[in-house]
Amino acid sequence: DAGITQSPRHKVTETGTPVTLRCHQTENHRYMYWYRQDPGHGLRLIHYSYGVKDTDKGEVSDGYSVSRSKTEDFLLTLESATSSQTSVYFCAISWTSEGEQYFGPGTRLTVT
Amino acid sequence: KQEVTQIPAALSVPEGENLVLNCSFTDSAIYNLQWFRQDPGKGLTSLLLIQSSQREQTSGRLNASLDKSSGRSTLYIAASQPGDSATYLCAVRVNAGNNRKLIWGLGTSLAVNP
Numbered sequence: 001d002a003g004i005t006q007s008p009r010h011k012v013t014e015t016g017t018p019v020t021l022r023c024h025q026t027e028n029h030r031y032m033y034w035y036r037q038d039p040g041h042g043l044r045l046i047h048y049s050y051g052v053k054d055t056d057k058g059e060v061s062d063g064y065s066v067s068r069s070k071t072e073d074f075l076l077t078l079e080s081a082t083s084s085q086t087s088v089y090f091c092a093i094s095w096t097s098e099g100e101q102y103f104g105p106g107t108r109l110t111v112t
Numbered sequence: 113k114q115e116v117t118q119i120p121a122a123l124s125v126p127e128g129e130n131l132v133l134n135c136s137f138t139d140s141a142i143y144n145l146q147w148f149r150q151d152p153g154k155g156l157t158s159l160l161l162i163q164s165s166q167r168e169q170t171s172g173r174l175n176a177s178l179d180k181s182s183g184r185s186t187l188y189i190a191a192s193q194p195g196d197s198a199t200y201l202c203a204v205r206v207n208a209g210n211n212r213k214l215i216w217g218l219g220t221s222l223a224v225n226p
């Protein structure tokens with residue numbers, strides 16, 4: 001496996017609280033992605049980054065923000081968590097935008 | 113709009129069988145196609161990536177083919193083993209502004225019975 005870790009691996013939080021998920025890579029890949037996976041929807045792209053401080057929105061970005069201050073770290077923040085954001089969140093990395101993507105182990109987030 | 117479909121949604125086979133998983137997509141304008149496996153409660157593992165100019169890729173007991181004109185890819189698993197039990201996902205990569213994004217199927221859940 002590519003060196004990708006996600007933290008925390010599990011989190012339960014209350015509606016309205018801010019939450020930050022962290023993705024850390026040791027592979028020096030340029031591109032990093034945040035996805036969410038929900039039954040019946042497949043994986044959906046939230047945000048991605050194509051370099052330090054360079055980020056862009058995916059298809060389901062409302063309610064989420066990201067930051068990338070270092071090559072190895074990509075943070076996903078839920079400013080005010082809602083129950084609809086209960087999901088499994090995956091981070092992925094790739095060398096190029098068309099290259100093979102490698103995934104982290106996921107974070108299971110429950111918003112009560 | 114590109115859509116990716118995987119049929120069947122679930123498959124159960126006895127150990128040792130050769131099997132084929134299907135992936136179809138509606139728009140042939142793809143950059144490449146990637147197959148993944150996902151074990152329960154785990155992340156995704158990349159299996160094979162086929163470029164749009166390629167017809168097939170092989171890795172061990174796995175062989176993936178691509179027919180862009182018909183919008184189809186198949187993943188062939190030879191001599192299946194219980195350890196192959198997982199969900200298999202395919203995703204096509206398409207142009208999206210200054211990025212190339214993956215469009216995902218919902219997966220085929222495979223159970224290989226000893």
